[in-house]
Amino acid sequence: xxxxxxxxxSSGGILIATLLLFLLSWLVxxxxxGQGAMSGMIPFAAILAIVALGQTLVIQQGGIDLxxxxxxxxSGVIVAYYSSSQPGFQGTALGLAIAIAFAAALAAGVINxxxxxxxxxxxxxxxxxxxxxLYGVNLRISGGTPxxxxxxxxxxxxxxxxxxxxxxxxxxxxxxxxxFIIKRTVFGRRFEAVGANARAAxxxxxxxxxxxxxxxxxxxxxYCLGGIFLAGLMSLPSAFQxxxxxxxxxxxxxxxxTSLFGGxxxxxxxxxxxxxxxxxxxxxxTTGASVGVQFLFQGGAIIxxxxxxxxxxxxxxxxxxxxxxxxxxxxxxxxxxA
Amino acid sequence: xxxxxxxxxxxxxxxxxxxxxxxxxxGSLPALAAEAPQWCKDxxxxxxxxxxxxxxxxxxxxxxxRVALADGFADNPWRQMTTAAAxxxxxxxxxxxxxxxxDGQGNTQKAIxxxxxxxxxxxxxIVVFPDAGPAMLPALRxxxxxxxxxxxxxxxxxxxxxxxxxxxxxxxxYDHGVAWAKWMAEALxxxxxxxxxxxxxxxxxxxxxxxxxxxxxxxxPDIQWIGQDPFEVTNWDPSMMAKSITALIAKYPKIDGMFGxxxxxxLTSGAFQRAGRDLPLIAGEDANGFGCEWEKLHADxxxxxxxxxxxxxxxWNVRLAIxxxxxxxxxxxVDQPLIIKDTKGGEHVAANPGDKLxxxxxxxxxxxxxxxxxxxxxxxxxxxxxxxxxxxLAALKGGL
Numbered sequence: 001x002x003x004x005x006x007x008x009x010s011s012g013g014i015l016i017a018t019l020l021l022f023l024l025s026w027l028v029x030x031x032x033x034g035q036g037a038m039s040g041m042i043p044f045a046a047i048l049a050i051v052a053l054g055q056t057l058v059i060q061q062g063g064i065d066l067x068x069x070x071x072x073x074x075s076g077v078i079v080a081y082y083s084s085s086q087p088g089f090q091g092t093a094l095g096l097a098i099a100i101a102f103a104a105a106l107a108a109g110v111i112n113x114x115x116x117x118x119x120x121x122x123x124x125x126x127x128x129x130x131x132x133x134l135y136g137v138n139l140r141i142s143g144g145t146p147x148x149x150x151x152x153x154x155x156x157x158x159x160x161x162x163x164x165x166x167x168x169x170x171x172x173x174x175x176x177x178x179x180f181i182i183k184r185t186v187f188g189r190r191f192e193a194v195g196a197n198a199r200a201a202x203x204x205x206x207x208x209x210x211x212x213x214x215x216x217x218x219x220x221x222x223y224c225l226g227g228i229f230l231a232g233l234m235s236l237p238s239a240f241q242x243x244x245x246x247x248x249x250x251x252x253x254x255x256x257x258t259s260l261f262g263g264x265x266x267x268x269x270x271x272x273x274x275x276x277x278x279x280x281x282x283x284x285x286t287t288g289a290s291v292g293v294q295f296l297f298q299g300g301a302i303i304x305x306x307x308x309x310x311x312x313x314x315x316x317x318x319x320x321x322x323x324x325x326x327x328x329x330x331x332x333x334x335x336x337x338a
Numbered sequence: 339x340x341x342x343x344x345x346x347x348x349x350x351x352x353x354x355x356x357x358x359x360x361x362x363x364x365g366s367l368p369a370l371a372a373e374a375p376q377w378c379k380d381x382x383x384x385x386x387x388x389x390x391x392x393x394x395x396x397x398x399x400x401x402x403x404r405v406a407l408a409d410g411f412a413d414n415p416w417r418q419m420t421t422a423a424a425x426x427x428x429x430x431x432x433x434x435x436x437x438x439x440x441d442g443q444g445n446t447q448k449a450i451x452x453x454x455x456x457x458x459x460x461x462x463x464i465v466v467f468p469d470a471g472p473a474m475l476p477a478l479r480x481x482x483x484x485x486x487x488x489x490x491x492x493x494x495x496x497x498x499x500x501x502x503x504x505x506x507x508x509x510x511x512y513d514h515g516v517a518w519a520k521w522m523a524e525a526l527x528x529x530x531x532x533x534x535x536x537x538x539x540x541x542x543x544x545x546x547x548x549x550x551x552x553x554x555x556x557x558x559p560d561i562q563w564i565g566q567d568p569f570e571v572t573n574w575d576p577s578m579m580a581k582s583i584t585a586l587i588a589k590y591p592k593i594d595g596m597f598g599x600x601x602x603x604x605l606t607s608g609a610f611q612r613a614g615r616d617l618p619l620i621a622g623e624d625a626n627g628f629g630c631e632w633e634k635l636h637a638d639x640x641x642x643x644x645x646x647x648x649x650x651x652x653x654w655n656v657r658l659a660i661x662x663x664x665x666x667x668x669x670x671x672v673d674q675p676l677i678i679k680d681t682k683g684g685e686h687v688a689a690n691p692g693d694k695l696x697x698x699x700x701x702x703x704x705x706x707x708x709x710x711x712x713x714x715x716x717x718x719x720x721x722x723x724x725x726x727x728x729x730x731l732a733a734l735k736g737g738l
Binding site: 148291 | 414
């Protein structure tokens, strides 16, 4: 619980921004907060949150993962094609199909991890390559033809507990588990140490490569989970369903305050940022704005968000103090210089 | 004076000669009840080959040629069924001796080099789906000038018939919009809210359909157009469609009707169901899943507001293009109507003799009790393409 509280405290910025966004929604377009709109928005926010959590792990290691679309799309395709509900296609039980999807994601994560940590390929290059590989496998299986997932998966995804979809609860559970592992276990501490400074961690006796691998593998497993949920949500997912998740996943991580250069990551903030981005998109859509305006808003939000975090906060508060002070800033003995 | 009576030696020669002539004549006739062409049998064990006909159709001509289909992009069910239909159509001509299918993989440069490659190989009849539009024109022109019959279809490339390519075979998207809107207006009793889930921003197919819809709906002042005009941009992606529908649901207390190019996700993506809203009436392009969903919702006397109508998705458009390409390459004549068979055994006239634009037809109309659902086929299959269920299933499994 302390972990969650600490995380929420340091998520102050994005939490305030999200609350402001909901306030704005209520003022400008109250219907976007109605039951109908929320029931449509929350599942997507939950899926983006899970995918963005994976991206956070990779970015914490100073990397970036462009194989998100490949894993998300392939997971959905595997579950749809390998489960037995689809007429004309022979399949197996849903559970086995899901296991195959996770196995494929595991393989993708291992490939990413090996390329980045052992072969020292730049993450952006390695993960682009893996993404292409994943789409190759995808098209081999699907040929681009969408196929329906079993009704049981769709029903599970749409099931509501106290009026809220299961996906929301699952996203929270996944966030708590991943946060616990990263923030409260020895493994997690070392993970963040490697992300902050791999050389120093190595000097302290930590095998950095293992933790870098773990980031990419963990990420792909999370993308797979997101992809399976997305396939269940869509019921008839396209073979390219994951394409729209790459940029938002990175945006959520950045807006959540995790530095693109690696180090400590704020998982709870990423999840809040995922909600922020999804609600922003839904709000703009509800106003009836054209596609061009939608892109302007989303891009603008990301630029502002990144800009706020990039400004050195010392400089900002110093500047504000200089503007507001009547005389020279009083020096506090022994305190930090402005 | 020679004896003119036939000796036995003469009779033997005569008989031999007669047999030889008969043999040569038989050999030069097209293989009748016999065999599909070898190139066709090489594709998926010949499942797409047409039944050999007593007389090959006039568009075949007699010259021996090879045929190619150059796709800008091949990985979706529509393209897969189209390729199968193209193979099926080309195999009606015994004088077609070779077949190639190229896939531009969504890459304009590759699509261009595919066409250039086919021309360089001297393929005599080339049908092109020019996804890249006018960017393909130079490649088409070069192939045409090198002597191939070139037929772009469905996507306009500019240029001139007879100068830059042989013939352009197209469809009238405007008419789809008109058919959808007319059905919707009648089904709604002239009153209600309608929205249109289109494709990528600015795509000509959705633009033309929207024009058709508006031209009909302007006579129905009580029908309110909701959402974006000319259409909601969804890139034909189910998750974007779901989000767009959620936004409409948020804003409008009732959505009575929806139009959609790719229409099944309006149902299957669950946006209406999650919001606890009644399903709207839907007009769109035919897909097997639509009819099957309707049957599920209305099974066992269940009440459902959902009714729908579809026009043919035209995975058979390529058949006319193939006919024109072969005719242009061999001197044949496209002088027969293009008749498309659906899986219920119905027949539809999709083009009159000599037409270059196909005419669409209505497939489902649940209000009239016409609903297509073939349980053995997946949701994205088409039921009106003149392909059999086995051929459709094989096509959707890929490998064409």
